[in-house]
Amino acid sequence: MKDAALGYAQAQQAQALDDLLALVAIPSVSTSPAHQPDMARAAQWVADYCQRIGLHNVAVMPTALHPLVYAEWLEAGDDAFTLLLYGHYDVQPADPIEKWHTLPFEPTLKGENLFARGASDDKGQFLAVLKAVEAYLQTSGRLPINVKVFIEGEEEISSPSMGEFIKQHQTQLACDAILICDHPMLAADTPMMYYGVRGNCYMQITVRGPGQDLHSGLYGGAVDNPMNVLARLLAQIQDGITHRILIPGFYDRICDIDDEEKALLNDNLFVSADILKMQTGVPAEAGETGYTLAERLAVRPTFEVCGIGGGFTGEGKKTVIPAEAFAKLSMRLVPDQDPREIADLTQLYLSSRLPSTVTMEVEYLGGSHPVVVDYRHPAVQAAHQAYQQVYGKPAVLMRGGGSLPLMWDFQQILRAPIVMMGMGLPDDNLHSPNEKFFLPNYYRGTETIIHYFDLLAAQA
Numbered sequence: 001m002k003d004a005a006l007g008y009a010q011a012q013q014a015q016a017l018d019d020l021l022a023l024v025a026i027p028s029v030s031t032s033p034a035h036q037p038d039m040a041r042a043a044q045w046v047a048d049y050c051q052r053i054g055l056h057n058v059a060v061m062p063t064a065l066h067p068l069v070y071a072e073w074l075e076a077g078d079d080a081f082t083l084l085l086y087g088h089y090d091v092q093p094a095d096p097i098e099k100w101h102t103l104p105f106e107p108t109l110k111g112e113n114l115f116a117r118g119a120s121d122d123k124g125q126f127l128a129v130l131k132a133v134e135a136y137l138q139t140s141g142r143l144p145i146n147v148k149v150f151i152e153g154e155e156e157i158s159s160p161s162m163g164e165f166i167k168q169h170q171t172q173l174a175c176d177a178i179l180i181c182d183h184p185m186l187a188a189d190t191p192m193m194y195y196g197v198r199g200n201c202y203m204q205i206t207v208r209g210p211g212q213d214l215h216s217g218l219y220g221g222a223v224d225n226p227m228n229v230l231a232r233l234l235a236q237i238q239d240g241i242t243h244r245i246l247i248p249g250f251y252d253r254i255c256d257i258d259d260e261e262k263a264l265l266n267d268n269l270f271v272s273a274d275i276l277k278m279q280t281g282v283p284a285e286a287g288e289t290g291y292t293l294a295e296r297l298a299v300r301p302t303f304e305v306c307g308i309g310g311g312f313t314g315e316g317k318k319t320v321i322p323a324e325a326f327a328k329l330s331m332r333l334v335p336d337q338d339p340r341e342i343a344d345l346t347q348l349y350l351s352s353r354l355p356s357t358v359t360m361e362v363e364y365l366g367g368s369h370p371v372v373v374d375y376r377h378p379a380v381q382a383a384h385q386a387y388q389q390v391y392g393k394p395a396v397l398m399r400g401g402g403s404l405p406l407m408w409d410f411q412q413i414l415r416a417p418i419v420m421m422g423m424g425l426p427d428d429n430l431h432s433p434n435e436k437f438f439l440p441n442y443y444r445g446t447e448t449i450i451h452y453f454d455l456l457a458a459q460a
C-alpha cells in the first residue's frame with residue numbers, strides 16, 4: 001500500500017502543483033469583509049477536493065464567523081489509529097502590495113519556488129498532507145489509519161469561533177493525535193518539529209494624573225508626573241541584573257523540565273549566541289540568570305515593554321507634565337502559567353506600588369495559553385521515523401516561539417497529543433510580501449506523511 005502511494009505521489013507531482021496553483025489563486029483573506037465571497041470559494045474548493053479524492057462525509061460547516069471544511073475516512077476500523085489533520089485555508093492580507101515582485105494572488109513559479117500569498121502558510125502545507133491521503137485512496141482505495149480532516153478559515157485572526165466549535169463537535173472530532181503542518185523546517189535538509197509553544201499575556205497600563213497636560217514650570221513640584229510614575233512602576237517589574245520578574249506568584253505554576261529535556265534543548269546546534277548576534281545585530285545576548293540561551297528561548301517566561309506613549313514626543317522641546325502615560329506589555333508564558341492569572345497578579349502588584357497621586361488602569365488585551373506535548377509520545381516518535389525515511393535524519397525538536405491559540409483548545413477538549421511537522425522554510429516570508437513555498441518541500445512533505453500514516457498504523 002505504502003509503495004503504491006509513494007509511486008502515485010511521485011507520478012502525480014504535476015497535478016499536485018496544478019491543484020496548489022488553483023487554491024492559492026483564491027484570495028481568502030479572513031480579516032477582510034470584502035473577501036467574504038473568496039473565503040466561501042476557498043472553503044468550497046477544499047471541500048470539492050476532499051470529495052474528489054474519496055474522503056467521506058465532506059461538509060463545509062458554518063461557525064460564528066468563517067466556515068470550516070470537515071471530511072473523514074474511518075474505514076480502517078475501530079481499533080485503528082485516528083489522526084485529525086489540521087490546516088487553515090485563510091491567509092494574511094497581501095499588503096503592502098507594492099513590495100511584491102509578482103502579484104500575490106497570481107501564483108508565479110520561479111525556479112523551485114512558488115510565489116503567492118498562502119503558498120507556505122498554510123495552503124501548500126495542508127494540501128501536501130491531503131495529497132498523502134489522495135495517494136493512498138487513489139491506489140489502494142483505503143488508508144492504513146482513520147483520518148479526520150479539519151481545515152479552518154480563521155487561523156490568521158486567532159480562530160475566534162474554533163474553541164466553541166471544537167467543544168460542540170467534541171465527539172465528531174475525537175482522535176488519537178492531531179497533525180498540524182504550519183511552520184518552517186530549519187533548512188531544506190533539516191526537518192524540525194515543535195513539541196510546544198509559549199503562551200502570551202498582553203496588557204496595557206495607563207497612568208493618569210492631571211486633567212490635561214500642564215506647564216512643568218507652573219506645576220512641577222506640586223503634582224505627580226504620570227510618565228515618571230509609569231517608568232518607576234515598569235522598572236519594578238523586572239530585576240535589571242538577573243532579569244527575574246519580581247511580581248509575587250509569577251513563577252508559581254511553572255513546571256521544571258527534566259535532565260533529558262534539558263539535554264535535548266541544549267544540544268540544538270541551531271541555537272547559539274553567534275547565530276543570535278548575526279540574526280539580530282545585538283552586541284551581546286541577554287536573559288534570565290541561571291538558564292542557557294536555549295532554555296531561555298523555550299522554557300522560561302519573559303517580560304517585554306513593547307511600547308510607551310504619552311506627553312510630548314515631537315521634535316524639539318516642550319515643557320509639559322503629561323496628563324497620562326501608557327505602556328504596552330507582553331509576557332511570554334510557559335506551562336502551566338495562565339494568561340489571565342498573570343494579568344491579575346501584575347495588576348495586583350502594580351496597584352500595591354501605585355502612589356495615591358495618580359490613578360491607574362490595567363487592561364488585558366488578550367492572551368494565549370502555553371502548550372507542551374510529550375515528545376516521547378509514540379505519535380511524535382513516528383513522525384521522527386517518517387522524517388528519517390525521507391530526509392535520512394530525524395527532526396530537530398524545539399519548543400516554538402509564536403503561539404497558536406487553537407492548540408490549547410485542541411489539547412484541553414480533545415485530550416490528544418499534537419504533532420507539528422512543518423514543511424516551510426525560514427525564508428518563506430510568512431505574513432510578508434513575496435511569500436513563497438519551496439516546491440521540493442511540498443512533494444517531500446507528501447512523501448513524509450505517506451510514511452507517517454504507515455508508521456502510525458504499525459503502532460496501533
Ligand SMILES: [Zn+2]
Pocket residue numbers: 088121122155182
Ligand atoms: Zn499558518
